[in-house]
Amino acid sequence: MDLLEYQGKQLFARHGLRVSSGQAVTSVEAAMNAAEQIGYPVVVKAQVLVGGRGKAGGVKLAADESEVREHAGNILGMDIKGHIVRTLWIEHASDIASEYYASVLLDRSAKRPLVMFSVEGGVDIEGSRRRRRRS
Numbered sequence: 585m586d587l588l589e590y591q592g593k594q595l596f597a598r599h600g601l602r603v604s605s606g607q608a609v610t611s612v613e614a615a616m617n618a619a620e621q622i623g624y625p626v627v628v629k630a631q632v633l634v635g636g637r638g639k640a641g642g643v644k645l646a647a648d649e650s651e652v653r654e655h656a657g658n659i660l661g662m663d664i665k666g667h668i669v670r671t672l673w674i675e676h677a678s679d680i681a682s683e684y685y686a687s688v689l690l691d692r693s694a695k696r697p698l699v700m701f702s703v704e705g706g707v708d709i710e711g712s713r714r715r716r717r718r719s
Contacts, residue, residue: 588671615656628659636665640662641659645677652674684702687700
């Protein structure tokens with residue numbers, strides 16, 4: 585099952601886990617309304633099922649309405665590794681002290697789930713994991 589970031593956060597919230605407040609939107613106007621409701625600063629995030637959104641320009645910090653308008657307009661319709669951005673997640677910007685990576689993958693050869701947790705976090709985690717496995 586593949587979930588977009590906002591879908592995962594909504595699922596976590598429904599089960600009592602704390603997540604950043606945010607809204608999924610599909611237009612610049614809706615992004616501006618969401619940011620106003622959430623309160624500045626906000627992060628405008630492309631919702632696509634591929635990593636590297638930030639490096640591709642699909643994650644931007646916005647301090648005010650004009651920056652939300654600009655970023656939402658630039659990100660909606662953007663092609664990120666063959667995925668067209670049709671939905672944005674607008675969330676209140678968090679002061680991030682540390683970042684973690686958690687994943688549940690299917691180990692096809694063992695026919696079992698593989699749970700992975702790392703204190704490394706970040707967009708390059710998949711590449712780091714592959715490099716270590718080859719060593």
